[in-house]
Amino acid sequence: MNLDTHQKRNTAARLKFLREKLSQVPQKPGVYLHKGYDGEILYVGKAKNLISRLKSYFTGLENHTPKTRALVAKIYDFEVIVTENEYESLLLENNLIKYNQPNYNILLRDDKTYPYIKIDINEKWPRVTIVRRRKKDGALYFGPFTISGQVQQLMNVINRFFPLVKCSSTVFKTVSRPCNYYDIKRCLAPCKLDVKKEEYHEHLNSVIAILNSKYKDISKKIKEEMLKAAEDMKFEKAALLRDQIKALESLTSNQSVTLDADIELDIFGSYWNEEIVTFYVTNIRDGKVVGGNSYLIRHLTEEPSEEGILDNKKVEQERIFTSFICQFYENKSVPESVLFENAINIISNSTYEMINSFLINKKQENLNIKKTLFYLKRDVYVKSIKHENKNLTNKIKDLIYHSNQNAENKFIEQNKMDENSNQMTMALQNFLKLDSIPSLIECYDISTFQGAETVASQVVFKNAKPFKSGYKKYIIKETVGKADDFASLREVIRRRFKDKEKVIYPDLLILDGGTPQVREVGWVLKSLGLGHLPFIGIAKSRGESNFTSSQIVNSFERLVVPKRNSDGDVLPEEEPETKILKQGSFEFKLVTQLRDEAHRFAITFHRQRRDKSSMKSVLLEIKGLGLKRRKKLIDIYPNLKDILQYPLIEVSEKTNIPLNIIQEIVKKIKDQNS
Known part of the structure; x- marks a missing residue:
């Protein structure tokens, strides 16, 4: 049923095509996928009777709610998948929503920002780690943990009382002797010692039970093992198991509500x-x-x-x-x-x-x-x-x-946040006299130091709140070795809108800069055929040519708005208009939040690039540290500052680099950070 939908049709022809296609749909349960102009999946739904459900979309349009009309206006094609029964359609619908993440389906998006605890059971000696994203890699994931401090409390207990491997797989393969965790009884050290897998997996299974909140079962099991270890005069093992029981008691003591039955x-x-x-x-x-x-x-x-x-x-x-x-x-x-x-x-x-x-x-x-x-x-x-x-x-x-x-x-909390967001976006719309509410706003900032490691940031706010998945970093390529903010800005805008067929256009662009930057971007957008795209600059207000530093600090924020013709196209050759923002107003809060976030994002990225570059140059200055040794050092310690956390002898043994060279590396790192 995949007919060609990529050619543009007017509304009547589009609906005619969709209604004609209904004749191919069976009266069976299944799943349907609504598709947009370029073939993207807009919505996934299930139905007891596919033709009855799909017919309701494309007939009786005058009875549709505004939400349904908005979706139907974007549908250019649909696809159906027949299932044996309703239960199969439920499973298939859920899998398709999870895989395709359609914009019009309800989606549990919040989980991705919260931490998970991961146990990769595919490793020979599985570790317990904290990750931010769940992957389809066969590992066990627990969470997400949304309560502040909960994941750290669990990890503290696991790391302290369960002697599992803690180092990365790279370090595990390169160590020459057990590390300090073994010395303080927090790791069995299977990296170098003969450890029985059964013993290791006993501790691992206990951790898995804890992460599944099976405190009572695991406490009983550990207590039995402790008593047996004591009978066998394995007092060291018994003491470890005793400490594990105490750790479990500390986890359960914070749970204030207790029912009169062991229910789940x-x-x-x-x-x-x-x-x-x-x-x-x-x-x-x-x-x-x-x-x-x-x-x-x-x-x-x-x-x-x-x-x-x-x-x-x-x-x-x-x-x-x-x-x-x-x-x-x-x-x-x-x-x-x-x-x-x-x-x-x-x-x-x-x-x-x-x-x-x-x-x-x-x-x-x-x-x-x-x-x-x-x-x-x-x-x-x-x-x-x-x-x-x-x-x-x-x-x-x-x-x-x-x-x-x-x-x-x-x-109630979300309603207040939405109300505040609506007030900010509507205030900015009125202030700039925009045709529509600026729900999707992008802000750009350039960061450089004497032309070195020039970068740019793109931050995105959706409904007046940060939309982190839309953030982007740019490494400026055309102005390497020289400071040229205008050329950097031109490069970023060209790269951002180079693929006009696939790009999602924002409702408003904001530049961290004044009149020169606004005119420069105006020329770029006009050359790209995007002269209609709304954009402004934000800069400090400077009333006099001979201003002092105190006047700059106390000056008001101003927005620089380009002139446009009657058709709404930008006129970069004309002097832009300047609008002073009233301090504390809704539009002031929104624009300054965007500018500050773009500045923070750019500065952070620039520092990372600069630190990485200077650290590499530090290694080049050290005698006796050739290419092979540098590569091995960076493979084991991707962030060279981590070396400062370990004994120098241990670093030397792991990397097979002489101790005197390691000492020189540490000295250089400390000098650079001082």
Whole structure:
């Protein structure tokens, strides 16, 4: 069903093509993918009846909500994948959303900014490390950890009381003797000593149990091992196991809410709005509340109502609740039970069965065995665990209330942030008299020192908040060895907009500079055929030619706005207009935040480049440090400053570089940092 959609069609022809294509769609369950003009996937959805669902998009347009109309206006093609049943379509939809990350689907994007704990079980001697991104590499990932200090507390316990390998694979292969961690009993040193894999994996399995919050089970197991070690007169091992038990007690002592049953449960709370849905998930393990995180979902589109559906709002809520649950457990271990009382009147029986099957499948249990993991009523859940006491029921009731309350608090907090963001972008629109709200803004800054290591930064704000995935760094190539901010700025703008077919254009460009920079960029944009693109410069106001440093510091911020003709194209040959920003105004806050962030980003990158360059030159000055030795040194210590943290003899042994040369390297590094 992949017909050519890349040729541009007007609205009537586009809809005619889509409606004609409906005749090829079967009346079966499956997944559909809406595609845009250039073939990108806009939205992934599932349906009991594909033709009925797709027909609702392209007929009766006058009845669509503004969200649906906005999506349909961008659809140039669709693709369908038929499945055997609804459950298969749920799994396929979830996988396609995860893989393609369509803009119009609800997406759990927050996880990527939080740390995970990773155990690469593919390594011969697996290590426990902190990472920021989860990869498909066969490793075990735990998290994400959103509570401040939680991941560090866990790592402190693991590193101190469980003697696992801590050095990188490169260091592990090159060491000549066990390191200091072995001396202080924090590593078994399999790098050089004959360590039994069974012993190593005992400690590793204990760590995995801790990260799965199985504190009670692992405490019991370690206690038995400790008693056995003491009977066998292995007192050193017994002492280590005793310390591990104490560490576990310290982890559980911070968990203030304790239930009267050893249950494993996630409680979902939610707060619904037409634009935003917030969730709060409370985690209970071994009868203790071990954590809770809030999540925010923006639903940018609505599926149109199918024929015979009376309450489409309820259908929308069901779709979002279902999608959230599936995405939530995609990268997390499923507990023994999941309770979501707010969904009791939202989720239908058929969807309930699908979610329950999905959770069983994720828990890697037999789908053929009738089992319930998903609950919509707390009394049904309490009966299922056979702990029907009033105290437990009341505690679970309180936790449900607090989960919903925390979800509502998250919504209120986000609402205030959105209101502030809207005020800033609307204020800037009015101040600059822009045709539309500048939701996507880019700001550029050049950083150099006497023409050396010149770099540029591009920071992006989306809805008045930093959009880190849009940040870019540029190494300036055309002005190497000379300071020329104008040439550097021209190079950056040309590189940014060189591929006009694929580029996403911002609503506003901001340059850290005044009239000369604005006119220079005006000429570049005009030559690229982008003279209509809104852009401004930001600079300090200088009222006199003979200003003092104190006047510069106290001067107001000014925006430099280029002149344009009646068609909106820039006129770089004319003198730009200068607008003074009122200090403390919404537009002042937004523009100065962008400028300061671009400056910080550029300066940080410039320092990194400069430090790296000067460090390489330091190595070249040292006699006896040839190419092979330099390469080996940098392979083992990519950041040469790390050498200062280790004994010089150890560095010398690892690198096979004579001690006197290592001493010279350390001296040079210290001199450079002084």
